[in-house]
Amino acid sequence: MTINEAQLQVDTWIKTIGVRYFSELTNMAILTEEVGELARVMARKYGDQSFKKNETGEHLADEMADVLWVLICLANQTGIDLTEAFKKNMEKKTIRDADRHKGNEKLQ
Numbered sequence: 001m002t003i004n005e006a007q008l009q010v011d012t013w014i015k016t017i018g019v020r021y022f023s024e025l026t027n028m029a030i031l032t033e034e035v036g037e038l039a040r041v042m043a044r045k046y047g048d049q050s051f052k053k054n055e056t057g058e059h060l061a062d063e064m065a066d067v068l069w070v071l072i073c074l075a076n077q078t079g080i081d082l083t084e085a086f087k088k089n090m091e092k093k094t095i096r097d098a099d100r101h102k103g104n105e106k107l108q
Contacts, residue, residue, distance in 0.1 A: 003086065004083050006072055007075060007076055010069065010073060010076060021073060021077045022073075024074065024078060027077070030070050034063065035067055037063050038060075041059055044057060045057035045060060
C-alpha cells in the first residue's frame with residue numbers, strides 16, 4: 001500500500017463509517033494521546049520500566065498504526081499530500097545532513 005492509498009482508505013473509512021473527521025484540534029490531541037500510548041509500550045519493552053502482570057509488549061505494532069492513522073487524518077483534513085511532503089522532507093534531510101552524522105563520534 002502506498003501512502004496515497006492509505007490516505008484514500010482512511011478518507012473513505014471516515015466518510016462511510018466514521019461519519020466525519022473530528023476537528024483538527026481534537027485529532028491533534030488524539031495524536032498526542034496515541035504517541036503517549038506508543039511511548040508507554042516502548043518504555044516497557046525497550047526501556048527500564050517493566051510491564052504490569054497483565055500487560056505485554058504485543059501491542060507495539062497496533063500502537064504505531066494508531067499514530068499513523070491519526071496523522072493521516074490530520075493530513076487529509078488539512079490538505080497535505082503525505083507522499084509529496086515525505087519526498088520533500090527526505091530531500092531536505094539528505095542535503096542538510098549529508099555529512100553531519102558521519103562526523104558524529106557518538107555514532108561511530
